Amino acid sequence: MPTILGQNQYGKAENRVVKITRDGDTHHIKDLNVSVALSGDMDDVHYSGSNANVLPTDTTKNTVYAFAKEHGIESAEQFGIHLARHFVTSQEPIHRARIRIEEYAWERIATSDANSKFIGSDEVRHSFARKGQELRTTQITFDGENWEVISGLKDLTVMNSTNSEFWGYVKDKYTTLKEAYDRILCTDVSAAWRYNWTSDEERMPNWEKSYEQAKKHILQAFAETYSLSLQQTLYQMGSRVINSRSEIDEIRFSLPNNHHFLVDLEPFGLKNDNEVYFAADRPYGLIEATILRDGVEPRIPVDMTNL
Ligand SMILES: O=c1[nH]c(=O)c2[nH]c(=O)[nH]c2[nH]1
Numbered sequence: 001m002p003t004i005l006g007q008n009q010y011g012k013a014e015n016r017v018v019k020i021t022r023d024g025d026t027h028h029i030k031d032l033n034v035s036v037a038l039s040g041d042m043d044d045v046h047y048s049g050s051n052a053n054v055l056p057t058d059t060t061k062n063t064v065y066a067f068a069k070e071h072g073i074e075s076a077e078q079f080g081i082h083l084a085r086h087f088v089t090s091q092e093p094i095h096r097a098r099i100r101i102e103e104y105a106w107e108r109i110a111t112s113d114a115n116s117k118f119i120g121s122d123e124v125r126h127s128f129a130r131k132g133q134e135l136r137t138t139q140i141t142f143d144g145e146n147w148e149v150i151s152g153l154k155d156l157t158v159m160n161s162t163n164s165e166f167w168g169y170v171k172d173k174y175t176t177l178k179e180a181y182d183r184i185l186c187t188d189v190s191a192a193w194r195y196n197w198t199s200d201e202e203r204m205p206n207w208e209k210s211y212e213q214a215k216k217h218i219l220q221a222f223a224e225t226y227s228l229s230l231q232q233t234l235y236q237m238g239s240r241v242i243n244s245r246s247e248i249d250e251i252r253f254s255l256p257n258n259h260h261f262l263v264d265l266e267p268f269g270l271k272n273d274n275e276v277y278f279a280a281d282r283p284y285g286l287i288e289a290t291i292l293r294d295g296v297e298p299r300i301p302v303d304m305t306n307l
Pocket of ligand 1: 257
């Protein structure tokens with residue numbers, strides 16, 4: 001049966017590009033998911049396999065990262081217009097470019113009073129929380145006598161665009177990771193904390209206030225810790241909560257290390273001065289630990305996924 005080729009397009013989908021603009025100590029983030037779809041004279045590649053008109057999808061990916069450096073990312077629209085114009089005007093066989101962009105919005109983390117005097121600002125200039133609500137969780141158990149309340153949050157995405165290093169680790173014959181002295185630290189915080197309120201005889205905590213305060217301490221510890229590992233940051237977040245909230249005796253974290261890899265722009269004659277990153281979604285490091293008030297028995301389940 002004779003067949004003909006109908007509508008067709010191709011390109012690299014979901015290029016996760018993060019651009020950090022460093023204005024002294026104040027950093028700005030643009031975090032985009034860019035999908036490129038090109039069409040034009042592409043009959044031959046489908047009918048005969050001739051690639052003579054095909055700009056590789058890999059090149060479209062590289063162009064996204066190179067343009068982030070060369071033109072910056074002022075807005076998703078401006079960035080998309082640059083890209084679309086480039087593909088259509090520089091490649092004869094390409095007649096149409098469709099660029100779709102999703103933008104992740106970030107806001108700065110408010111600093112603690114002590115730190116605001118130290119840094120001279122109410123916000124940490126390189127620490128961000130992704131906009132949009134985290135999920136708040138709670139689990140209540142009662143056996144007729146004793147209460148156990150474990151509350152927490154999930155998917156609170158935070159990023160430090162500096163003040164994070166990772167070096168001095170074990171190296172065996174499979175280790176290829178380069179030591180990092182200024183890296184992005186980004187994670188989706190999942191935390192669960194256990195209240196020491198167990199009986200109707202005791203005064204009940206103010207659950208709303210406690211949640212707000214625990215979240216605030218987690219965010220501030222993340223922003224204010226100069227991190228040598230995500231493990232160290234985790235411990236700081238937990239101990240800040242335990243030390244500031246007497247109603248909480250135990251807290252557990254599950255923290256994915258959302259890796260951001262510097263893109264090598266040398267092949268395009270561009271220098272990447274800690275500006276353009278590839279945000280990988282998997283695999284990710286997963287760092288998990290419980291922090292306890294001294295003398296307290298751990299009760300939060302190791303596997304927090306069902307909390
Ligand atoms: O903060 C980190 N902790 C690790 O244990 C680790 N391992 C790794 O490869 N990168 C990182 N980063």
